[in-house]
Amino acid sequence: MVIGTSYIETSMVLIILKAGEGKKTGAEHFARLMEISAPEYFPALLGPKFREVFEKLFIEKANLFSHEHVVFAIYEEQIAGMLLSYDWRAKVKEEKRTGWLMLKILGFDFLRKLPAFLSAEGGSGRLEEGDYYVSNVAVYPEFRGKGIGKALMLEAERLARECGAKRIALDVEMENEIAIAVYQKLGYSVEREHSIELEGKTYGFYRMVKGLVGER
Numbered sequence: 001m002v003i004g005t006s007y008i009e010t011s012m013v014l015i016i017l018k019a020g021e022g023k024k025t026g027a028e029h030f031a032r033l034m035e036i037s038a039p040e041y042f043p044a045l046l047g048p049k050f051r052e053v054f055e056k057l058f059i060e061k062a063n064l065f066s067h068e069h070v071v072f073a074i075y076e077e078q079i080a081g082m083l084l085s086y087d088w089r090a091k092v093k094e095e096k097r098t099g100w101l102m103l104k105i106l107g108f109d110f111l112r113k114l115p116a117f118l119s120a121e122g123g124s125g126r127l128e129e130g131d132y133y134v135s136n137v138a139v140y141p142e143f144r145g146k147g148i149g150k151a152l153m154l155e156a157e158r159l160a161r162e163c164g165a166k167r168i169a170l171d172v173e174m175e176n177e178i179a180i181a182v183y184q185k186l187g188y189s190v191e192r193e194h195s196i197e198l199e200g201k202t203y204g205f206y207r208m209v210k211g212l213v214g215e216r
Contacts, residue, residue, distance in 0.1 A: 015151045020058070020070030020082075027055040030070060033082045037138040041173070044198035045116060046102075047109050056105055063098040064091065064135070071155055073139070073148045081139035083152040087163045088127045120196050127169065132160030132212075134170040153186055160212055167211045174204040183208050 020026055031054040035042060042050045057065035064086060073081040086094075099117070103110045110117070127133055134156045139148045160168045170188070172179050188208040195204045 020067035080143035130166035132165035
């Protein structure tokens, strides 16, 4: 669980990193930022109600999209970006409840999309023991270029070390060359490729990892 508030100064810019709270305003920002992180993928995976799904899951506790796993970046007193991340233990503990909550929200639509959801979880969602997973990072367009994305990624590394993870992992769409280049600069390397078929389109991903053993 993310606890407390951090302050990071980059290039004379003060960025406040604040743990998510289960409130409506935070839920709305979370849903919008999740859409920014994967504007085609989530609608294809979860359907037209995907924003509602994310808002409700954010407010709930003990699921993989809960506010308990979210850090917001605050710039000039405004939410500018967010990080969704968790460790391998949370993945094991909360995966079934996450699916149950999605079923509760989407009903038959979720059952129809269940094969695709399970395929996604078996690819991008798969974690090894000792992994800390960066599920999603997003920054609003008007706040880009201020070091907010990097600050969120460094916060993910801090949280990973704090929970005793051996490495940090993430998945990035193969077409997102800008993000891939950023992750490579931060020390991540491609471990494998995987893909998922949704609504007649194939989404390809790179699993990128960074070792944390011995780093402090």
